[in-house]
Amino acid sequence: MTPATGATADLKELKDLARTMRVDIIRMIEAAGSGHPGGSLSVIDLLTVLYWRFLRHDPKKPDWEERDRLILSKGHACPALYAVMARRGYFPVEALKTLRKLDSPLQGHPDRLRLPGIEFSTGSLGQGLSVGLGMALAAKLDKKDWRTYVILGDGELQEGQCWEAFMAAPKFGLDNLVAIVDHNGGQIDGPVKEVMDLEPLADKLRAFNWEVQVVDGHDLAAIEKAYLGARLAKGRPHAIVAKTVKGEGVSFMENNIAWHGSAPKKEDADRAVQEILNGK
Template sequence: MSSMNREELLARLQVKAKELRRHVVRMTAAAGSGHPGGSLSAADIVATLYFAVLRLDPAHPTAPDRDRFILSKGHAAPLLYAALAERGFFPPAELLTLRKLGSRLQGHPDMRKLPGVEMSTGSLGQGLSVGVGMALAGRLDGRDYRVYVLLGDGECQEGQVWEAAMAAAHYRLDNLVAILDYNGLQIDGPVSEVMNLEPVADKWRAFGWQVQEIDGHDFGQILEALAAAEKVKGKPSMIIARTVKGKGVSFMEHQADWHGVAPKPEQAEVALKELG
């Protein structure tokens, strides 16, 4: 990739991430409920995956060789829906039906309802286990797809995450990449106070994973980490992405209170102005 092409890609990803954030604000405000904080913190990661990395065809959402993305932190569903709509899986106008009766866009993703959703998530701790299964199935079927799992930091307090981590290393699943949205806040407050994860990088390495630590809002670092993960052989990859809860909306940033509270109309207006 030439430097100019790279610059163009980085600029495109910035635009896409900002659009995803705008969708998140509009959707949660219209619904009057939802989880904006953790959706906003992961927007740059998800934009990079959906618009630069994942091999997907919205016209064939169940194609056997597609890459798989699992939103293990299922409460960030508004972000996933925004990415799927922008990628062409369904019309963006449908986003404003979030959490409304009869809508396919439920409070947590439902793989039976919406094309592009690989797993019904919301019960925290389960996504990585399913990712292990998908990665192992790909190997057994002789397919070259890759599996990406986005985890929350509070979610990593669940024991099942570590069982899955152990299994992934045991089976040497180098087609599996986990990404930790490490914004440092969960619904009850700072992760370090609720149940400290540190030294989190050392823990994943001890479980047999290849570990990278990045700024989760630097598109260059995100791209480079994902490219490096593709070259890892014989072990799964963990990308620890340091992020900011509520990123992009000044009054939401670094605030645990915005984990699961939707902005009121006047707050949404301010947020959308900040997001351009």
């Protein structure tokens, strides 16, 4: 860990933080009246370990040249990213209430020109890995040691552009590029395996010459180990397929596709928050 991450929280503290940010997600989407709770709750643990343990960054200097780059290619899960950025000090937690409101830097999908710390404006699925590949190429050209992380949804992998990028990254030996798949198994029209099955996903990525780990995306220790493993990659890009649960932490949202893209009303939000706070 580099000093610049400035965070020394142990796993128990991280777990508490993730719980706090799950509440942030519910409350900000409730206040916005629209948004995507399911995929935000599935990705939050992956983001938490990354932002507190691995990402080399400085919230006070979001354009620091030596920073690691993180692209949330599944941009609809930005409530999770906004919660992490607020709790990490990029902007006041208070601002989370402005999600999706007129003139807010917290757009419905992340906008790099409105919110410092966003590396790339996403929301159109399929483009993030290509952009991350370009960033990783630039780091190699400049002989810099910063790394590029791209978080993708599993449904997103149905976009052909992702596979163009998966094909290209090993050609350039991009061991400074990490693709993290939030494999929650759900998408708007239903379960991924029914809409357009991706399996065997890990095998496909291996066949594309990526180093691949499969982990439990809600087990913070396992996530940490996977990120450490990715750092050891030599000569090849690294993919982490994180098995997650859409809506993780809120029983009535878990694996319920209805909560992919709808906001909880006050009563449901209160129930969700209670469950999160009482959770394991």
